Amino acid sequence: MKIVVASGKGGTGKTMVAVNLAWALSQSQEIHLIDCDAEEPNVHLFYPGGKDEGPVTVKVPEVDSEKCTLCGACGEFCRYGAISVLTESVMFQAHLCHSCGGCMLSCPVDAITEVPRRIGMITRSEPSPTLTVISGILDEGEIAAPAVIKAAKEAGEWDGVSVLDGPPGTACPVIETMEGADVCILVTESTPSGLADLRRAAHLAEALGIPSGVVINRSDKEDGPTLAFCEEEGLPVLLTIPFDREIAAIQNRGAILCSEKEEWKEAFAQLYEDTIAITGDIS
Secondary structure, eight states: OEEEEEESSTTSSHHHHHHHHHHHHHTTSOEEEEEOOTTSOOGGGTSOOOEEEEEEEEEEEEEOTTTOOOOOHHHHHOSSSOEEEOSSOEEEOGGGOOOOOHHHHHOTTOOEEEEEEEEEEEEEEEEETTEEEEEEEEOTTOOOHHHHHHHHHHHTOOSSEEEEEEEESSSHHHHHHHTTOSEEEEEEOSSHHHHHHHHHHHHHHHHTTOOEEEEEEEEOSOOHHHHHHHHHHTOOEEEEEEOOHHHHHHHHTTOOHHHHOHHHHHHHHHHHHHHHHHHTOOO
């Protein structure tokens, strides 16, 4: 069972929900918590001490200048401008490359091969015998977050329950995180921007065929527009977390709400049951 915790915007409390959900579940079963927010991973703030599992690489072209005839076929093929044929050489810009391999296939003299290029890393920690935490971390200056997210998901692949803390927004990194998910928890806040971004995230999940529910975080009891949208879209509100000074204080010192407040441990355990119910899985 793969549960993605996502949000249309940053700062809604997505990681807080993912961390507490995983912690609550780990009290009774084995859980994998995967940080897929590769550009700004922060699960490690709650579970420090992850060990380097190795680099994430992508394949990029390498041109053999002795074989290359400067015919220009590779540059004509590339739609991203990553490879350009000049008068006396071939110029390659790694950050524009999408690693499709087309330039290699288009070369009539087999002058192009593919070599690995590092773009990030995977870390793993085991804070308890029942909880494994895996993080995908994009190297500074890199842009290929989906490749790192895919590698993190592969590193955490197993037959049990996985909680995936996704990146904010609705772009390619979110789509990669949601790919193959069984259900999605959308975390929002009752603000105009929160509602606008919830709408986009909900429509993305629907387009991908992933059943979803909503968690309203930092509720100021003015949730009317959000509740109306959820009713209109048929999205169940799974949990409402109040705008509370004590909760904020626990979060700010890097503690886990469920570990300090029994009532929230029970609330997040119920969140899991309600989330599973969305999928129709009653086992």
